[in-house]
Amino acid sequence: MKQIHIDNIKCLDKAAEAFAEAIGDYKVIAFYGSMGAGKTTFITALCRYFGVNDDVCSPTFTIVNEYLADSVGRIYHFDFYRINGLREAVDIGFDEYLYSGNLCLIEWPEKVEELLPEDCLIVRIEPQSDDSRVLTIENI
Numbered sequence: 001m002k003q004i005h006i007d008n009i010k011c012l013d014k015a016a017e018a019f020a021e022a023i024g025d026y027k028v029i030a031f032y033g034s035m036g037a038g039k040t041t042f043i044t045a046l047c048r049y050f051g052v053n054d055d056v057c058s059p060t061f062t063i064v065n066e067y068l069a070d071s072v073g074r075i076y077h078f079d080f081y082r083i084n085g086l087r088e089a090v091d092i093g094f095d096e097y098l099y100s101g102n103l104c105l106i107e108w109p110e111k112v113e114e115l116l117p118e119d120c121l122i123v124r125i126e127p128q129s130d131d132s133r134v135l136t137i138e139n140i
């Protein structure tokens with residue numbers, strides 16, 4: 001288990017760098033955390049760190065956004081908050097994204113838990129009473 005403390009928004013880039021250095025070769029990363037915990041915000045910082053120049057936003061209406069990063073190539077960003085059942089994830093070809101070898105960053109992974117690969121990195125983001133965030137990487 002590894003924890004990264006994000007004291008405020010200004011610390012995001014440093015936190016993203018520490019995170020990127022910690023994750024090694026993991027490609028599929030599940031971000032657990034309640035609404036407003038900071039999943040999209042952190043994923044945005046992480047994509048910025050990897051050299052994504054496009055706008056990173058929550059793929060609320062599309063399930064998946066695709067970005068091109070200078071350092072790691074394609075990144076897929078999923079938000080499963082609004083899906084109704086696993087079928088929808090299967091239908092967009094979630095499996096092909098997962099096994100593409102590209103980085104997959106997943107919000108609301110609890111909605112597709114049955115489909116996640118075994119070598120999925122489990123991350124929890126928890127807001128603290130002082131509005132800072134604690135990010136816990138559970139399986140490294």
Ligand SMILES: Nc1ncnc2c1ncn2[C@@H]1O[C@H](COP(=O)(O)OP(=O)(O)O)[C@@H](O)[C@H]1O
Nearest residue numbers: 006008009034035036037038039040041131133
């Ligand atoms: N590390 C942080 N420190 C302080 N505020 C944050 C942090 N991360 C996110 N926030 C704030 O929390 C709110 C929700 O963030 P968001 O990333 O949209 O959450 P989620 O995707 O988990 O629902 C935003 O207003 C954002 O500015």
Ligand SMILES: [Mg+2]
Nearest residue numbers: 039040058107
């Ligand atoms: Mg979000």
